[in-house]
Amino acid sequence: xxxAPRGTQDxxxxxxxxxxxxxxxxxxLFNEAGFQEIRTPIFESSELFSRAVGESSDIVNKExxxxxxxxxxxxxxRPEGTAGVVRAFIENSFDREGLPAxxxxxxxxxRYERPQTGRYRQFHQIGIEAIGAKAPYIDLEIxxxxxxxxxxLGLTNLTLHINSLGNSSSRENYxxxxxxxxxxxxxxxxxxxxxxxxxxxxxxxxxxxPEDQKIYQNAPTIIKYxxxxxxxxxxxxxxxxTELGIKYQIDEKLVRGLDYYTHVVFELKTKSEKLxxxxxxxxxxRYDNLVKNLGGGDYASVGWALGxxxxxxxxxxxxxxxxxxxxxxxxxxxxxxADKLRLETxxxxxxxxxxxxxxxxxxxxxxxxxxxxxxxxxSEERNSGLFKLKNLRENKEYDKLDYSQVLELL
RNA sequence: GCAGGUGUCGCCAAGUGGUUAAGGCUCCGGUUUGUGGUACCGGCACUCGUGGGUUCAAGUCCCAUCAUCUGCCCCA
Numbered sequence: 001x002x003x004a005p006r007g008t009q010d011x012x013x014x015x016x017x018x019x020x021x022x023x024x025x026x027x028x029l030f031n032e033a034g035f036q037e038i039r040t041p042i043f044e045s046s047e048l049f050s051r052a053v054g055e056s057s058d059i060v061n062k063e064x065x066x067x068x069x070x071x072x073x074x075x076x077x078r079p080e081g082t083a084g085v086v087r088a089f090i091e092n093s094f095d096r097e098g099l100p101a102x103x104x105x106x107x108x109x110x111r112y113e114r115p116q117t118g119r120y121r122q123f124h125q126i127g128i129e130a131i132g133a134k135a136p137y138i139d140l141e142i143x144x145x146x147x148x149x150x151x152x153l154g155l156t157n158l159t160l161h162i163n164s165l166g167n168s169s170s171r172e173n174y175x176x177x178x179x180x181x182x183x184x185x186x187x188x189x190x191x192x193x194x195x196x197x198x199x200x201x202x203x204x205x206x207x208x209x210p211e212d213q214k215i216y217q218n219a220p221t222i223i224k225y226x227x228x229x230x231x232x233x234x235x236x237x238x239x240x241x242t243e244l245g246i247k248y249q250i251d252e253k254l255v256r257g258l259d260y261y262t263h264v265v266f267e268l269k270t271k272s273e274k275l276x277x278x279x280x281x282x283x284x285x286r287y288d289n290l291v292k293n294l295g296g297g298d299y300a301s302v303g304w305a306l307g308x309x310x311x312x313x314x315x316x317x318x319x320x321x322x323x324x325x326x327x328x329x330x331x332x333x334x335x336x337x338a339d340k341l342r343l344e345t346x347x348x349x350x351x352x353x354x355x356x357x358x359x360x361x362x363x364x365x366x367x368x369x370x371x372x373x374x375x376x377x378x379s380e381e382r383n384s385g386l387f388k389l390k391n392l393r394e395n396k397e398y399d400k401l402d403y404s405q406v407l408e409l410l
Numbered sequence: 411g412c413a414g415g416u417g418u419c420g421c422c423a424a425g426u427g428g429u430u431a432a433g434g435c436u437c438c439g440g441u442u443u444g445u446g447g448u449a450c451c452g453g454c455a456c457u458c459g460u461g462g463g464u465u466c467a468a469g470u471c472c473c474a475u476c477a478u479c480u481g482c483c484c485c486a
Contacts, residue, residue, distance in 0.1 A: 003459095006477070058484050062411070080486085113484075114411080115477095125486060192483065208482080256485095267486095276479095280486065307486030327444090359444050367446055378444065390445080397445085 007113070007121025017320060018312045019124075023106065025152045026126045026306075033145055035102040035128055040084035042108060046074040052083035052294060054259025056199050063111040065121075077110035080258070081127045081305055082287070083294075089131050090296035099132030099299070106308075118278030118310045127284075127305035131291060134300040136233050139264050139286060140240040142302050146268060146282050147246055149306070155270075155314055158281070160246065162266040163254040164237075165202075166222060166230035168289060171262070174225035175201055185215050202255040221252045230263065237264050260287040266304070274313050281314065282306035324373035324410065325366035326352040327359065330382075337377055345410050348373075367392055373410065 004010060011019055030037075050060050065077040078084055085103055088094075094101040106126040113119060128145060130138045143160070150158050165171050178201050182189075186197060189204070189212045196203045205216055226234055241248050248266075256265050265285030272279070284304025291299040324341070328334035334352040341350045351371070353362045359378070366374045376388040386400045389409060398409060 003477075063484080109486080111485075114482095116480075119485075123486065127486095203484090258485095277481080278485075283486065305486060310486060329444090360446090361439095363445055364447070374445085376444080380444080388445095392446080395446080 005121070007115040007119075009120065015312060018315050019308060021315070022153065022308055022311055023126065026104075026106070026149055029145060029149055029152065030104045030128060033102070033141070035104045038085055038088060038103045038105050039107070040081075040088050040105065041078075043075045043077050044084055044087065046076040048083050048087055048294070049076055049079060052086065052260060052290060053080065057259050059111060059258070063113055065110045065112055079111045080109055081105050081107070081125055082129060082260075082290070082303060085127075085129050085303075086131065086291055086294055086296070086301070090291065090294060095132060095297055095299065100138060100301075101131045102128070103131070104128040116278070117274075117276040118307070118313060120309060124308040125305040126308060127303060129301060129303035131301040132297075132299040133302065134288075136236045136240060136264070139237055139302050140244060142284070142304060143241070143266060144244055144246065146266075146284070146304055146306070150268060150282070153311070153315065155311075157271050158268050159271070160248040160266060160268055161251040161254050162237075162241075162248050162264060163251050164223065164226060164230065164234040164264055165255070165261055165285075166226045166234075167262055170225055170227045170230045171222075173227075174220070174222045177220050177225060178202070178204075181219050189215060200259075205253040205255060223252060233263055256283070256285060260290045260293075261285040262288045264302070268306075270314060272314055275310055278310060281310040321347050321349055322372040323349040323351060323370075324375055325362070325369075325371040326350065326375050326377050327362045327366065328352065328377040329356060329359070329379060331356060333382060334377055337375075341410075344407060348410055375406070 027037075046064070046066050049064060053059050055061075059079045064079055067075060069075055085105055089101055089103075104127065107124065108122050109125050110122055112121060115121060128142060130142060143162075147160065166174065179197070182193075182197050182201060182204060186194060190207065190209045193204045193207050193209075193212055196207075204212070205219065207213065207216070223234070238248075238250075251267075254265055254267060256267075263286040266283065267280045268282040269279045270281055275281075282304055283306075284302070286300065286302040288300040291297060291301060326334045326338055328337075331352070331354055338350045338352050353365070363374060372391065372393050374390045374392055376390070381387050384400075386402060387406050389398045389401055389406055390396070391398075398405075401409070
């Protein structure tokens with residue numbers, strides 16, 4: 001039997017209802033804040049990602065779904081959303097429409113990784129980007145939208161972690177200082193850290209090995225290396241969060257896996273056990289150099305992305321709309337009635353039996369499938385023009401109703 | 411990419427080398443025609459993830475492969 005490829009899954013039933021709720025919640029929030037949807041291609045030139053995400057990142061090194069098409073172009077299934085959005089921003093000259101460009105997107109992303117709880121090879125993100133906005137107030141708006149999103153879904157038990165990576169020169173100075181520190185104890189740390197030292201020294205800081213962590217306790221922190229400008233932005237961001245009543249936790253070891261981040265970076269993490277080790281459900285930050293690096297103007301930007309699968313795992317259940325089942329001995333008459341009812345009722349699903357099965361079977365089906373209502377529409381009702389309606393959950397029956405009374409009850 | 415666990419019907423699950431692969435739930439049909447999830451009857455794995463091998467004999471042993479789970483790496 002042919003199965004879905006490793007790391008992919010079918011979404012249906014209750015999960016699908018939860019996904020719809022997640023997407024509807026996000027879309028409402030984005031519309032209210034004046035963000036516009038953008039749909040970019042699912043595959044792009046491979047070069048876009050190696051330039052945007054960074055040659056040293058794990059994503060580019062070992063996780064991309066890259067292939068050559070029939071004309072030998074190297075293409076890649078997008079591993080994240082920001083690169084494509086920025087490419088579209090530049091290509092379509094969005095800067096002429098006025099800045100910042102406030103955009104949101106959703107859709108599948110692809111990374112060739114070992115599948116696990118909360119980790120898939122095809123996974124889905126919803127993200128927002130504000131391109132061409134330097135003021136820290138846009139960071140605050142973006143972060144607030146993430147926090148509101150979580151709240152609107154009724155999720156608790158999430159913590160906002162933030163850190164600053166500073167501007168390019170602060171970051172360079174810090175990395176230089178960090179490398180000096182790391183070099184002293186390079187022989188005593190794990191192999192991964194020795195590799196990180198070469199490739200991405202920042203990542204050493206969130207190493208999981210306890211012995212290594214002991215050593216890193218004395219490492220210089222990035223905050224001390226922020227230059228005046230970066231320091232000022234960092235202060236304003238924190239003040240703003242407090243003003244907005246957003247609780248946060250400074251995490252000096254939060255460095256993120258993509259190379260394009262600058263200044264503020266943040267993650268919303270859950271304490272729930274349901275996601276095993278994958279406890280980050282929403283993450284983002286500022287990327288002031290990315291647009292320029294991809295050939296656009298010098299536009300500072302900020303954004304985040306959330307993982308739909310991870311959020312969905314945290315949501316237990318969702319309310320389905322109530323349903324009505326038409327019990328009839330004539331499918332065509334039931335179909336005509338269903339059509340009419342669908343036009344004239346709101347927020348109720350109208351269903352019927354398509355085959356001429358027995359009365360009792362139809363009623364049992366309605367009960368088993370958890371329909372709230374059964375509407376009797378057999379020859380007797382059709383002749384009299386009066387309906388019988390039953391609330392199956394409350395076991396209440398309403399007899400001899402005319403059509404308008406049926407509508408009132410639903 | 412590395413280390414370990416698991417794979418018998420849609421779901422749960424017995425089976426530990428020997429004739430026709432328990433059982434439960436769900437599902438489908440019926441118990442002569444318009445009212446409740448009950449009860450009763452019947453149906454639903456030529457096959458044990460897949461492919462090889464060992465054996466007179468394999469769901470049961472061996473190898474490979476695939477899938478899945480857990481930890482690491484990393485990430486949403």
